[in-house]
Amino acid sequence: MSATQTLTPAMQRQRNARLRRNTLYLVLIAIALVAPFVAYPVFLMKVLCFALFACAFNLLLGYAGLLSFGHAAFLATGGYFTGIMLASYPGLTPELGILIGTLAAVVLGTFFGVLAIRRQGIYFAMVTLALAQLMFFFFIQAPFTGGEDGLHGVPRGELFGLISLSDNLSMYYFVLAVFVIGFAIIQRTVHSPYGQVLKAIRENEPRAVSLGYNVDAYKLVAFVLSAGLAGLAGSTKTVVFQLASLTDAHWHMSGEVILMTLLGGVGTLFGPLVGAGLVVSLQTQLAQSPLGNWVSVILGLIFVICVLSFRSGIVGEVQKMVRKNFK
Amino acid sequence: MTQEFILETRGLTKEFRGFTAVDDVNLQVRDGHIHALIGPNGAGKTTVFNLLTKFLPPTRGEILYRGKPITSMKANEIARLGLVRSFQISAVFAHMTAMENVRVALQRKLGTSFHFWKSEKSLDHLNDRALELLEEVGLREYADVLTVEMPYGRKRALEVATTLALEPTLMLLDEPTQGMGAEDVDRIVELIRRVSKGRTVLMVEHNLSVVSRLCDRITVLARGSVLAEGDYQEVSRNPLVREAYMGSDAAEEEEASA
Numbered sequence: 001m002s003a004t005q006t007l008t009p010a011m012q013r014q015r016n017a018r019l020r021r022n023t024l025y026l027v028l029i030a031i032a033l034v035a036p037f038v039a040y041p042v043f044l045m046k047v048l049c050f051a052l053f054a055c056a057f058n059l060l061l062g063y064a065g066l067l068s069f070g071h072a073a074f075l076a077t078g079g080y081f082t083g084i085m086l087a088s089y090p091g092l093t094p095e096l097g098i099l100i101g102t103l104a105a106v107v108l109g110t111f112f113g114v115l116a117i118r119r120q121g122i123y124f125a126m127v128t129l130a131l132a133q134l135m136f137f138f139f140i141q142a143p144f145t146g147g148e149d150g151l152h153g154v155p156r157g158e159l160f161g162l163i164s165l166s167d168n169l170s171m172y173y174f175v176l177a178v179f180v181i182g183f184a185i186i187q188r189t190v191h192s193p194y195g196q197v198l199k200a201i202r203e204n205e206p207r208a209v210s211l212g213y214n215v216d217a218y219k220l221v222a223f224v225l226s227a228g229l230a231g232l233a234g235s236t237k238t239v240v241f242q243l244a245s246l247t248d249a250h251w252h253m254s255g256e257v258i259l260m261t262l263l264g265g266v267g268t269l270f271g272p273l274v275g276a277g278l279v280v281s282l283q284t285q286l287a288q289s290p291l292g293n294w295v296s297v298i299l300g301l302i303f304v305i306c307v308l309s310f311r312s313g314i315v316g317e318v319q320k321m322v323r324k325n326f327k
Numbered sequence: 328m329t330q331e332f333i334l335e336t337r338g339l340t341k342e343f344r345g346f347t348a349v350d351d352v353n354l355q356v357r358d359g360h361i362h363a364l365i366g367p368n369g370a371g372k373t374t375v376f377n378l379l380t381k382f383l384p385p386t387r388g389e390i391l392y393r394g395k396p397i398t399s400m401k402a403n404e405i406a407r408l409g410l411v412r413s414f415q416i417s418a419v420f421a422h423m424t425a426m427e428n429v430r431v432a433l434q435r436k437l438g439t440s441f442h443f444w445k446s447e448k449s450l451d452h453l454n455d456r457a458l459e460l461l462e463e464v465g466l467r468e469y470a471d472v473l474t475v476e477m478p479y480g481r482k483r484a485l486e487v488a489t490t491l492a493l494e495p496t497l498m499l500l501d502e503p504t505q506g507m508g509a510e511d512v513d514r515i516v517e518l519i520r521r522v523s524k525g526r527t528v529l530m531v532e533h534n535l536s537v538v539s540r541l542c543d544r545i546t547v548l549a550r551g552s553v554l555a556e557g558d559y560q561e562v563s564r565n566p567l568v569r570e571a572y573m574g575s576d577a578a579e580e581e582e583a584s585a
Contacts, residue, residue: 194443200431207418212406
C-alpha cells in the first residue's frame, strides 16, 4: 500500500473499528490471563473448549449461512482420536495428539461436506444429523472407544515434551493459547478475500453464481474449516478432562452448540464466546443447586425467551444498541 | 460456423412434468446488438432466460456461444466466458457497501478468493477500479453506503456496475426496469444504452417503450415458441403479435401515440 493513498471516510471508519477491536482483544486477553486466579481453572477450560466449539459452529451458520445439526460428530471425532492416540502411545506429546484429532475431524468434515453441501436449508441440516448419528453408533460399537463407558485416564502428558500439563494452571494457559489460535483463524477467515465471497454467497447465492463463483466449493471450505476447529475443541477438551465420551457425540451436543451460538449472537465474533460462557455457567451452577434436575428445562426456557425477545442474541442486541446510541 | 451470432439456440426445449414451457426455440443474437425477448405473461421468457444462463438445464436442444456449445456448462462457468446475467429482483449483496458489492466481482480475477488466511486489506488496491465503476453508473457518492439502505433504482444501477466489473461481452438483463418509477426507468435506459457500447445485450422486458427506444432486434415469444422476430417496426406491425401479445386495442393505441 502506498503511503500517499488518501483515506475515504469508509476506510477511516474501518481503521477506527480495527483499532477499537484490537483494544478489545488486548483487554480480553488480559482478563483471560488473570482469570484462573479468580475462578476455578477447570471451569474456565471447559468454557474455552465449548466457546471454541461454538465459534467454529458460528463460522458455518453465521458466515456461510449453513445450519449443521451434526457438529457433535466433529467434536467427538477430535476427542476420540486424540484420546486413543495419547492413551496408546505414551511418548506422544499432547500438542501432537491434538493435531491428529483435529486432522481426523478435517477428514471427516471433508467427507460429510461433500455429501451434504449440495442440499439447502433443512435438508442440509437433516443430512448432517443423519451422518452424525452414524458416527454416534460407530463410536458405541467400535472396539477402541470404550463403548458406553468412554475412554478414561487419557494422560495429559508434557507439552513439547517439556512442560507438564498435570498442573491445572499450566493446562489452562495451554488451552487459552489453543483458543486464541482458533479464534484468530476464524477472525482472519471472516476478514479475508475468501470471507468477502462467503459473505456475498450468504447475502445472495444466485448472484454470486452469476458472478462466476463456484459456491459449493466455497461452502465446502467453510464446512471443513468449521469441522476442523470443532475437532480442535474436542481434542483439547479430551486432554483437559482426560476423557472422551459418548456425550460429545450425542445429538444433544449438536443442539447445545446451536443454543450457545444463538443465545450469544449468531454472525458476531464474540457471540458464541458469551453464549458458551453462559450455558456452561448455568449448567455448572444449576447442577450444584437443588434445581439440578431442571437444567434442560431452564435452558430451554432461556432459549425460548431469547428467540422471542432478542433474536440477534446477547452480543447482537448489544451491538445494535451501541450502533443506535453512539453513532 | 456463423460468427456473426454471439449467442444461438437450436431447438431449445424445456419440459416440466409434461408441460412444455419452452418449445423448440431457435434464437439468434447478433454481436453488438441490444436484443429484446418479449411476450405475454407465461410465454416462457424467464424460462428461456434461465436456460440461457444455465440456471435451468434444458430438456433438449443446444446453446452456442460464439459457435461453441455451452449447453452442458455450469452457471458459474459461463460467467467466466463473459456471459453475465442480472435478475428480476435487484440482485445485490444487501449488507455490504456499494463499493464492496463491486469489489466482490472484481476480486475473482485475483485468484485469491479461496485464501482465507490473507487479510482483506489485500483487496484494497481494487478500490480505485470499484470507484470508477460506481462513477460510471452515477453512484460515486453511494460508495460507502450499505446497499440495503439505497433506493430501489440505485440498487439496479449498482447491479449494472457489478456486472460491468466482470467486463462481460454479453449482458443478460432480466426485466431491468421492472417495478421502477418513470424517472428511474429513463435513467436505466440511458445507462443500458451507454454500457452496451462494444457489448451485446439480451434483455427480457415488459415495458414496450423501453424496448422501442433501446432494442435493435426483438424476439416475441408466445406459449413457449417464437412467434415473430424483427425490429420494433416489423414486430409491432405483425398481426400475430398484436393478437397474442398486445391485444388489438393496445396495438392501435400504441400506433396512435407513436
